[in-house]
Amino acid sequence: MLETGNKEMLKREAVRYLGYGRHAVDEQTSALIDRSFSDLQSVVNRKSIYRFFDLEWIDPEHVCFGNVHVTSKSLGRNLRGCEKIVLFGATLGIGVDQLIRRKSLTDMADAVVLQACAAALLEEYCDMCQETIAEELRSGGYFLRPRFSPGYGDFSMEHQKSVMQILDCAKTIGLTMTDSYMMSPTKSVTAVIGAGTSDIRCHTKGCEACEKQDCIYRRNTT
Amino acid sequence: MIREDLREKRLFFDGGMGTLLQEKGLKAGELPEIWNLEHSEEVISIHQAYIEAGSDIILTNTFGANALKFHDGVYSLEEITKTAVAHGKEAVRRSAGGRNVYVALDVGPTGKLLKPMGDLAFEEAYEAFREVMQYGEEAGADLIHIETMSDTYEIKAAVLAAKENTNLPVFVTAVFDERKKLLTGADVPAFVSLLEGLRVDALGINCGMGPEQMIPILEELQRYSSTPVIVKPNAGLPKQRDGETVFDVEPDAFAQTMRKIAGSGAAVIGGCCGTTPEHIRAMTAVCLEIPYEPAGKKNLTMVSSYGKTVIFGEESKIIGERINPTGKKKFKQALVERDMDYILREGIRQEDNGAHILDVNVGLPDIDEVSMMKEAVTALQGVTSLPLQIDTVDPRAMEEALRVYNGKPMVNSVSGKQESMDAVFPLIQKYGGVVVGLTLDETGIPETADGRVEIAERILKEAEKYGIEKKDIVIDVLAMTVSSEPQGAIVTLEALRRVRRELGVHTVLGVSNISFGLPFRPVINANFYTLALYNGLSAGIINPSSEDMMQSYDAYHALMGLDENCSRYVAKYGAKAAAQKEAAQREAAQKAMTQETAKSLGNAVPGGEKGAEMLSGELTLKTAIERGLKEEAPQMADALLKTEQPLEIINTYLIPALDHVGKGFEEGTVFLPQLLMSADAAKAAFEVLKVKIASEESGTEKKEKIILATVKGDIHDIGKNIVKVLLENYSFDVIDLGKDVAPELILQTAKEQEVRLVGLSALMTTTVASMEETIRLLKKELPECKIMVGGAVLNQEYADMIGADFYGKDAMKSVYYAQELLK
Helix, strand or coil, X not given: CCCCCCHXXXXXXXXXXXXXXXCCCCHHHHHHHHHHHHHHHCCCCCEEEEEEEECEEEECCEEEECCEEEECHHHHHHHCCCCEEEEEEEECCHHHHHHHHHHHHHCHHHHHHHXXXXXXXXXXXXXXXXXXXXXXXXXXXXXXXXXXXXXXXXXXXXXXXXXXXXXXXXXXXXXXXCCCCCEXXXXXXXXXXXXXXXXXXXXXXXXXHCCXXXXXXXXXXX | CHHHHHHHCCEECCCCCHHHHHHCCCCCCCCHHHHHHHCHHHHHXXXXXXXXXXXXXXXXXXXXXXXXXXXXCCXXXXXXXXXXXXXXXXXXXXXXXXXXXXXXXEECCCCCCECCCCCECHHHHHHHHHHHHHHHHHCCCCEEEEEEEXXXXXXXXXXXXXXXXXXXXXXXXXXXXXXXXXXXXXXXXXXXXXXXXXXXXXXXXXXCCCHHHHHHHHHHHHHHCCCCEEEECCCCCCEEECCEEECCCCHHHHHHHHHHHHHCCCCEECCXXXXXXXXXXXXXXXXXXXXXXXXXXXXXXXXXXXXXXXXXXXXXXXXXXXXXXXXXXXXXXXXXXXXXXXXXXXXXXXXXXXXCEEEXXXXXXXXXXXXXXXXXXXXXXXXXXXXXXXECCCHHHHHHHHHHCCCCCEEEEEECCHHHHHHHHHXXXXXXXXXXXXXXXXXXXXXXXXXXXXXXXXXXXXXXXXXXXXXXXXXXXXXXXXXXXXXXXXXXXXXXXXXXXXXXXXXXXXXXXXXXXXXXXXXXXXXXXXXXXXXXXXXXXXXXXXXXHHHHHHHHHHHCCCCHHHHHHHHHHHHHHHHHHHHHHHHHHHHHCCHHHHHHHHHHCCCHHHHHHHHHXXXXXXXHHHCCXXXXXXXXXXXXXXXXXXXXXXXXXXXXXXXXXXXXXXXXXXXXXXXXXXXXXXXXXXXXXXXXXXXXXXXXXXXXXXXXXXXXXXXXXXHHHHHHHXXXXXXXXXXXXXXXXCHHHHHHHHHHCCCCXXXXXXXXXXXXXXXXXXXXXXXXXXXXXXEEEECCCCXXXXXXXXXXXXXXXXXXXXXXXXXXXXX
């Protein structure tokens, strides 16, 4: 069995990914969501990996860690005040892709709902991992910022390659990348997480930090 | 030489290379293989340290050296590889002191995932491995060690590359996790079957965990493997300390556990990440005295896929026979139209109905069977984890399928004819497989059991010449039609019994042949099936969707003590009995009530709200589709057919329902899952009507063709699949080219099929470029063809910029555009 936190919250996230916005989910879809979460139980194989690096600031829009240089306004903003950086990779494994692929042939509604449920599971898993990392760093007096993935804002997608190389993702967690920077297994995340000695409370993460205000999948923050 | 050694003694591998290079100054992110040229002495000294610690085999510093990773570097792959081998040999010269020490060319994974999950083609992986292996042999490596693999398919590409391009012995190890599986799903028996089929010299486990954690996997390996087993653990489970990965099992503790591992039969042992010459020295010191016993023969008849293994035994196996065009008009049509989805759905249905293995036969006189077989096997193994049975008489089709198959397949078939054996056995010898031997020869099918047993013996004997063991042959004694051969069943059953008992081989049988020419065939088939099971049928080739056959199967296993506490039987038929009872109650209620009273009773009627609605007539086909009731919709369509014409039904119920739901979706009152449930319900209803239409009219109306494809480089196809389902609902003929589709293929198909609309999907900014390229090509070569686009990163502005004719914000918008354009 997967250890998951709040079932209700997971479901709420899945509903959001399905584009329901503020609308209540219908009974049939609700049942389908429950079934999808239980189908996913048997195929999900969660793995994650992380490594810390000292963060070197060239200027507010140019940082350096390990042998990687990144120039990005949005990443600079995200990491402001950080001295360390955590490289992070996580995946739900290839079984999820196989299940969705199979369902796409016989039942598209199932496939779409599975997709949304898997996305919710992945986010939750990343949050759990981040909690563990935060705890480890807290003892050294560091506090984490929200995770930030290549492709967010002007943080170029190409840095995904460096992150995956440094973490040796293919070997350690079975996460690979195609020539066009797509992750396989698809239900996977790579990200960097800033760490600084000041405890800046920062609630905006992922969805809310995005500039696309009219997105139908946007989390309801009011 | 190493092959002889493996029969006589335990061999010691070396330990980690990466950590030692880091100690000598290798930086994070730097490629270790470059050190072969820039820091030769450091590399040689590490090899020497291991030889002095007692290693019999040292691994070259070439883990990441393959044509994919080193195609445009400062140094060529050839330089890197050949220098690496030379360093190994130099270390042997300096330090072995006359002892036999082997230099193994180390081959790690490509770091890419193979198609269909990733974007690396099987042949590309093969090529990447081939190159480095050839250099390795040229430079004088003694063997090839393929290691740290996570995917059986990639392993197969690597082993084939080694076997076809070099004469070196091949060792293979993979990374298993605590579930005793590879990351891509293979369990231990699946891994062993594949590698023994390919005839590697030793196989086992490395990396991922420490020695203690490897013991359960070693035990499992030994249960299945007749091949020497390799164990190469890390110095403990990887731990994170200050963000760095560390391994903390010290040399002595490592050695003590390795002693246990050697004692329980591992043939080749060594270390992986975090182990040092000290670990190896401690290990060899305590393991030298442990007596060595070569792996014993296991004699298991195993077939496997990437994620499942079927082991023949007391419980009989079901081989699904439905992927076969013989006597099936729709299947033939699907083959001619290359409608792969149809074939895949046939496979999934059989798996859902209880098949253990799927027979795959795609032979038709007027199609290219070789390419079709390859395509079908590749596609099937992308959606089902059942092992496949490659069923063809064309040796070329057989070889192509064997090559791309991810596992150890069944092969149907070889016969007692010399010509057949000459063609088939070399393929089994090379690729591995369990082959079905038909008891017929140049003189035909013997009329007696004696004759058939004699041919079976001859097949086994001939197989032996190729080193193919008895366990890899299953005999089909052939079921003859009883209507023309009165003794047919009796002879078959006797032959079955004798082949099983006297020759000790497993058996298969195409069961339903028995009833040709008789009325009500299921009765004969099911009863003959029971008799065959009782007489030793290891696997029946049957239709798993046939209830009669499955009942025979389930009852036989319950009766013969092969279904503990009849638990499987109870689970399956208990639910069935309950459902029957409920249906009966509903029927009784229906009889007892008039429609009016039923309406007023509402929820009280058995079957709940839906039951009441069905009784009252309130649930029409239209509402069933609107509510996405996939089970009810076809039933209602069927009921309507008694009074109305199919086309009338489509126009009065189906289309208005779809329009209603589509409009709701546009207005934001119906959401994507509901839209798709309705689409699926409509499709199910439409299937029922289509049968009727086909039987009444000679030619159906010509449908407009639309190509859909996810562009090159993009492997996300869910959006495209949603659009496909909806377009099909509105009776467009969708040509689905799949994902990661080259612009040229889209153009070629559009030309050949005279397509007027192409739909392209792309998920990310990185693949929109490829969408633009596709549009450019189509606009240039086929300006009259319209292009609609969709996908997460697109918007109207972006779509205009890359020259698309239409941007489909959501799936329904694409349908409306197609309707406007083509109707």
